[in-house]
Amino acid sequence: MKKIFVSPSILSADFARLEQECKALEKCGADWIHCDVMDGNFVPNITFGMPVVRSIRRCVVLPLDVHLMIDDPGRYVEQFAEAGADIITIHVESTQNVSQVLRKIHACGKKAGLSVKPDTPIGALTPYRGLFDLALIMSVEPGFGGQQFIPSAVGKIRRAKQLFSDILVEVDGGINAETARLVIDAGVDVVVAGSSIMSAPDRRAAIEAVRNGGKTTL
Ligand code: DX5
Ligand code: ZN
Numbered sequence: 204m205k206k207i208f209v210s211p212s213i214l215s216a217d218f219a220r221l222e223q224e225c226k227a228l229e230k231c232g233a234d235w236i237h238c239d240v241m242d243g244n245f246v247p248n249i250t251f252g253m254p255v256v257r258s259i260r261r262c263v264v265l266p267l268d269v270h271l272m273i274d275d276p277g278r279y280v281e282q283f284a285e286a287g288a289d290i291i292t293i294h295v296e297s298t299q300n301v302s303q304v305l306r307k308i309h310a311c312g313k314k315a316g317l318s319v320k321p322d323t324p325i326g327a328l329t330p331y332r333g334l335f336d337l338a339l340i341m342s343v344e345p346g347f348g349g350q351q352f353i354p355s356a357v358g359k360i361r362r363a364k365q366l367f368s369d370i371l372v373e374v375d376g377g378i379n380a381e382t383a384r385l386v387i388d389a390g391v392d393v394v395v396a397g398s399s400i401m402s403a404p405d406r407r408a409a410i411e412a413v414r415n416g417g418k419t420t421l
Contacts, residue, residue, distance in 0.1 A: 207414050210235035210268045212397035214348045222262045231407040235268040237395045242273035246346035253286040260287025272345045277304040284311035292316025305334040325359045338363045343376030348397040352377030360389040384416030
């Protein structure tokens with residue numbers, strides 16, 4: 204059985220206690236830390252930028268999975284790389300220069316991710332084949348945590364695994380033990396989960412529930 208990576212999103216964390224929150228996730232078995240960067244333009248919400256990523260970098264050793272929900276991300280990818288991002292994901296809908304930005308991420312020595320919103324077909328990624336290491340399928344409209352999983356993401360994950368070899372397929376939005384089972388069965392490699400992990404009384408159990416799609420491993 205292949206390993207499913209769990210990338211908890213800190214969007215639902217207590218930002219005043221970010222150090223403790225990130226360290227707790229690391230201790231509880233998270234594989235990556237998912238950092239949602241929002242600019243109030245590409246999505247109707249604002250979160251944080253490079254200084255916060257830099258601070259998180261100092262607190263944990265886990266790879267930082269930085270999801271840029273910003274217009275024209277090419278302006279900032281070098282700064283996020285310098286701040287300590289390991290994987291930098293941009294949205295295919297966010298720039299006219301997708302190839303150029305993906306190349307820029309690679310030139311910084313980082314892994315490049317390319318994301319589609321729920322209404323964007325997975326075929327929108329095919330022109331960029333070979334330029335990205337990870338496809339991020341959004342299973343909610345980007346902008347907010349705590350939304351309901353959109354089931355059409357399942358077929359998109361299956362299609363992404365057929366279309367692109369040698370990449371990781373990641374899913375983001377509305378993931379809990381139940382929806383994790385659907386995306387794992389479709390072949391997903393990395394699951395992002397925010398509210399289902401951050402609101403759980405036992406975060407270690409919540410991370411394992413997402414990783415195993417609710418199945419207990421004895
Ligand atoms: C939404 C963000 C997600 C969000 C997921 O725009 O990209 O990473 O934090 O949160 P949940 O798991 O609560 O849907
Ligand atoms: Zn995200």
